[in-house]
Amino acid sequence: MSNTIFQKIIKREIPSTILYEDNDVIAIEDINPVSPVHALIIPKKCIETLNDLSEKDATIVAKMILVAKNLAKELKIDQSGYRTIFNCNDDGGQTVYHIHLHLIGGRKLNWPPG
Numbered sequence: 001m002s003n004t005i006f007q008k009i010i011k012r013e014i015p016s017t018i019l020y021e022d023n024d025v026i027a028i029e030d031i032n033p034v035s036p037v038h039a040l041i042i043p044k045k046c047i048e049t050l051n052d053l054s055e056k057d058a059t060i061v062a063k064m065i066l067v068a069k070n071l072a073k074e075l076k077i078d079q080s081g082y083r084t085i086f087n088c089n090d091d092g093g094q095t096v097y098h099i100h101l102h103l104i105g106g107r108k109l110n111w112p113p114g
């Protein structure tokens, strides 16, 4: 298994601002935010891309979405609105090959995305 930047963050080998953590998931502030709120919800288990998900990962993915929902409320963007995104592979803009859910908000977001 590759040692991604997120695995290093999970193991505290690299510092980050942690917004939430439990046995399965960690949520951190993105180091290069694209909006006033930009969090990353990351499973502790390294799954490289969405293509690598299997049925047994259903619970963890559901948990990631629930964590995003809870963070949106905590960070006070639940009423104004927000977006959740999984990027997959090169055309999808994925740069870290350890799945993560982006939670972005705090400004009006354009659609369609670039």
Ligand code: 5GP
Pocket: 005, 014, 016, 017, 028, 029, 030, 031, 032, 033, 040, 086, 087, 093, 094, 095, 096, 097
């Ligand atoms: P992707 O492009 O793979 O969908 O998203 C990767 C995200 O990870 C990017 O938004 C990038 O800014 C963020 N990121 C990359 N390295 C680090 C890091 O060391 N710390 C934090 N907090 N975020 C990072």
